[in-house]
Amino acid sequence: DQQVKQNSPSLSVQEGRISILNCDYTNSMFDYFLWYKKYPAEGPTFLISISSIKDKNEDGRFTVFLNKSAKHLSLHIVPSQPGDSAVYFCAASDGYGNKLVFGAGTILRVKS
């Protein structure tokens, strides 16, 4: 069973507009959530994270929102840039430094 789900396999956005990537989880023990970005032929790189005690974390153009009651988180990228085109993975953890459970990923294409 998939504990972390990214239901949109792909997303296409115009440069300058907002990109919203969504992620749902089922395990209520998850207390830390991360987003990773992956370019072709490279490993995933950490982008932004959020603890379950918060509902929002912002870092430059990237903001992650967490809705614990809905077991849903989203990543907002504003404004989107062509260099943001990549695969985005949502991940969740139930403890500090413990293993991460990843979603299947969403391919983001930002068109110029």
Add this chain to the structure above:
Amino acid sequence: DAGVIQSPRHEVTEMGQEVTLRCKPISGHNSLFWYRQTMMRGLELLIYFNNNVPIDDSGMPEDRFSAKMPNASFSTLKIQPSEPRDSAVYFCASVGQTVNEQYFGPGTRLTVT
């Protein structure tokens, strides 16, 4: 720091052959993770080590897969015998005690014909 190092970057082998993938974690990191990425299943955790000790190998698909971490700076993932369905990209990642975020290597693309 050079980051997590994996070798080889690409491996093409015939069904039935033994395959060994290698990983050098970031110096000072005490946890190491092996993942497999496929189109169908995304990123799957195969096994992870803490202080060189295997903690959770529930993701290892079959007995054909084995992993070792003889010291803090080296780990191997072995597939024997390999099968075409093992074709995937295999990632190694490490994390230290003071951060939650895992740092990934560039991956090894394995093709079994």
